[in-house]
Each structure stands twice: as C-alpha cells, then as structure tokens.
Amino acid sequence: MKKMQPKHVFLNFINEYVKDFYKSYDFEFSESQLAFKRKLSNGFVQTIKFSGNLRNTEGFIIKYGDQYLVYCSTYKSWWTKNFPQIPLIGSGYLNTNNESLIKMNHAIRNGTEYDFLKSPKEEIMNELKSNFIDFGLTFFTDNENWEKLSEKAGSKLTEIDALILSSQFERANNYIIETMTEYLGYYGNESKMNASARQSFEILKSRKEYLKKWL
Known part of the structure; x- marks a missing residue:
C-alpha cells in the first residue's frame, strides 16, 4: 500500500490537532499556502506559515517548520506608488519586532523544523499550541x-516607515537625519558604501524627500 506524501501527512495532523484551535482565535487555514491567517481592519494580515523540508520524501523524511509573519498590502501599495524607483523590500511582509518569538519553547524542534517521524505528532502539535498562546499572541x-512598529521593529527603515504611516512626520524626519548621519559617519560618503548600505541610504533619501510635503 502506497504511503501518503509528506504534505498530506502534515495536513492530516493540522486538521486533526490544530485547525479548530487556531480558528478559535479567528485564524483561517489556507491549505494551498499551508498557512493560518487573521486579517485586521487596518490592513495587516497576521500569518502562521508552515514550510516543508526540501528533502521531504514519502516514508523517509517529514519535516515542517513554522514561521510567524505580518503582511500589509497597503504598505506594498504605498511603497510602489510613492517610491517606484526603489525595489520593494519584503514584498509587503514587515520587518517585525521578534522579541517574543526568541523566547519560544523548542524542546522537540530540530533547528527550524519539526521531524514528524522522530517525535510523536501529539507532542509537536501541543508545542505549537503552547508556543502560540505563550509567545505567538x-x-x-x-x-x-x-504605532507599535514605530516604537520597535526589526529594522530602522521599518521604524521610519511606521512613523510616516502613523503620521508622526517630525519624529520620522528627525530619525531619518540621525540615521543618515550615522551612515555617513561610518562610511565617509556614499561612494564608499557597500551595496546593502547604499540601498538603505537611497531609501532614507527617498523618505526625506517624501516628508517635504508633510512638514
């Protein structure tokens, strides 16, 4: 008898153990994307996404890892409309404050993945649920x-955009000037910046120009 593909095995576990659990917190499951999503009224989409190991093989390897993400389509639209010359970073996914995720319990997790052939599925699913309650929420x-991202995000650039999008224009401008000064103090001038720093500096300049109509 042919064994089920790893994805189908994983989907069975999702449906049996955690689908209703996440649904009780208003997360809807997308089978095609292997993700639970909750949409907020401000355009933010909170996501718990599962991805399989590239070596997943029928009957031999069934490994899946979970990611916590926040997506915002209006951020993507704002960026592409106002800064079309600058490539969008993150495709609409935000550089988040991950302090709580660092504290998650990974007692039976191997690196970034759970091995469904080495650990009982009940233990894995219970860890997923407890991590969600204790840290994911x-x-x-x-x-x-x-407003919250403007106080702490995963990068200065995200904090600056959050300040702008929460209409804290003066604070955003001051932060831009401060950050640009730090870049120039470290590199001397733009010509000496590496590709990554130059990209960030171009974003800072574009935001400074954008704010002129608000200050």
Whole structure:
C-alpha cells in the first residue's frame, strides 16, 4: 500500500490537532499556502506559515517548520506608488519586532523544523499550541499596527516607515537625519558604501524627500 506524501501527512495532523484551535482565535487555514491567517481592519494580515523540508520524501523524511509573519498590502501599495524607483523590500511582509518569538519553547524542534517521524505528532502539535498562546499572541500584539512598529521593529527603515504611516512626520524626519548621519559617519560618503548600505541610504533619501510635503 502506497504511503501518503509528506504534505498530506502534515495536513492530516493540522486538521486533526490544530485547525479548530487556531480558528478559535479567528485564524483561517489556507491549505494551498499551508498557512493560518487573521486579517485586521487596518490592513495587516497576521500569518502562521508552515514550510516543508526540501528533502521531504514519502516514508523517509517529514519535516515542517513554522514561521510567524505580518503582511500589509497597503504598505506594498504605498511603497510602489510613492517610491517606484526603489525595489520593494519584503514584498509587503514587515520587518517585525521578534522579541517574543526568541523566547519560544523548542524542546522537540530540530533547528527550524519539526521531524514528524522522530517525535510523536501529539507532542509537536501541543508545542505549537503552547508556543502560540505563550509567545505567538504577544508577537501579533507587538506588531498589530504602525504605532507599535514605530516604537520597535526589526529594522530602522521599518521604524521610519511606521512613523510616516502613523503620521508622526517630525519624529520620522528627525530619525531619518540621525540615521543618515550615522551612515555617513561610518562610511565617509556614499561612494564608499557597500551595496546593502547604499540601498538603505537611497531609501532614507527617498523618505526625506517624501516628508517635504508633510512638514
């Protein structure tokens, strides 16, 4: 008898153990994307996404890892409309404050993945649920709007955009000037910046120009 493909094995576990659990917190499951999503009224989409190991093989390797993400389509639209000359970073996914995720319990997790052939599925699913309650909900609360991201995000550039999108224009401008000064103090001038620094510096300049109409 032919064994089920790893994805189908994993989907059975999702449906049996955690689908209703996440649904009780208003997360809807997308089978095609292997993700639970909760949409907020401000355009933010909170996501718990599962991805399989590239070596997953029928009957031999069934490994899946979970990621906590926040997506915002209006951010993507704002960026592409106002800064079309600058490639969008993150495709609409935000550089979040991940302090709570660092604290998650990974007692039976191997690196970034759970091995469904080495650990009982019940233990894996219980760890997923307890991590969500103890740390995941805090993560989503920490990253649920631009005001919170303006105070702490995963990068200075995200904090600056969050300041702008929460209409804190003067603070954003001051932060831009401060950050640009730090770049120039470190590199001397733009010509000496590496590709990554030059990209960030171009974003800073574009935001400074954008703010002229608000200050």
